[in-house]
Amino acid sequence: MKRTARFIFPLLLALLIAPLPAAHAQQQSKWSNEDASRIAREVQKQLLRLTNYSVFDSLHFGLRGGVVTLGGYASRPTLKDDAARVVKKIEGVTEVDNQIEVLPNSPNDDRIRMAVYTNIYRQPALRKYTSNFPNAALTPSIPRAAGGITWDPPLGYHAIHIIVKNGNVILTGVVNNESDSIIAQMQANSTPGVFGVENQLIVASQPKKEK
Numbered sequence: 637m638k639r640t641a642r643f644i645f646p647l648l649l650a651l652l653i654a655p656l657p658a659a660h661a662q663q664q665s666k667w668s669n670e671d672a673s674r675i676a677r678e679v680q681k682q683l684l685r686l687t688n689y690s691v692f693d694s695l696h697f698g699l700r701g702g703v704v705t706l707g708g709y710a711s712r713p714t715l716k717d718d719a720a721r722v723v724k725k726i727e728g729v730t731e732v733d734n735q736i737e738v739l740p741n742s743p744n745d746d747r748i749r750m751a752v753y754t755n756i757y758r759q760p761a762l763r764k765y766t767s768n769f770p771n772a773a774l775t776p777s778i779p780r781a782a783g784g785i786t787w788d789p790p791l792g793y794h795a796i797h798i799i800v801k802n803g804n805v806i807l808t809g810v811v812n813n814e815s816d817s818i819i820a821q822m823q824a825n826s827t828p829g830v831f832g833v834e835n836q837l838i839v840a841s842q843p844k845k846e847k
Contacts, residue, residue: 666702667728675728679704682722688715690789691766692749694797694808695719695736702730709799709806711749711786713738745800746784748829750774752798752805753790755823762820765811768792796820796837803831810838 667675679697683689693715695708704723710716716736723732739745754774757766768790779788799806805824811817821835 667699671728672699675699675704675726678726679723679729682726683719686715686718686722688712688718691753691794691797692786692789692799694799694806697723702728703733704729704731705733705735707735708737709739709801710736711739711789711800739799739801741786742802743784744803744829746786748800748803748805748827749798750785751827752800752824752830753785755827756796756798756820757794759819759823761816762796762823765795765809765816766790766792768794798824803829804834805830805832806834806836808836810840812840814839 676699679699683695683697689695690711692711693709695706695710697707698705704726706716706719706723710719716734716738719736720732720734723729756762757768774785774790777788794809795811796807796809799808805827807820807824811820817835817837817839820837821833824830824833
């Protein structure tokens, strides 16, 4: 895969996303250090505000030479277009390189999304990672009946995002400890129809290793 941006900012938890390091920003960007940090914060804010950014999507971005590069996965095509639209409006952004991958429109992947979501967020140890009570999140709706959970995803905050592509699952986001990361992976792995699970979860509080 072509890499066009050196500095990548995952959209995980707002408080955990650091601004562009000042020393490196000066070398790689035509922005001043202050502008680069401001733009990074604004891109993060605008992407997190997108109403169609859901638990089944994962976005990140990079800054380089006046260009914002968008990457990650979108379960619906509208998210890719909307992400580029809001970033283009940010003062100081001269160009948006939109590399967000739109995931296949697959009934099987849609079924897996719902099943993995249920397995993860109904697991007692992992319920703290959503503001949405899982049982209520999966109630029937007209959009869900017509197009599946992909087109009517559960609302609310989700620290663990579930990306499904051709039966393969990628877990992204932030968890409190390694144990919860392992549990999430096990719950996804145990879902019928899942071919494989790539665990990209970040542990917020890794203990320092003793020398």
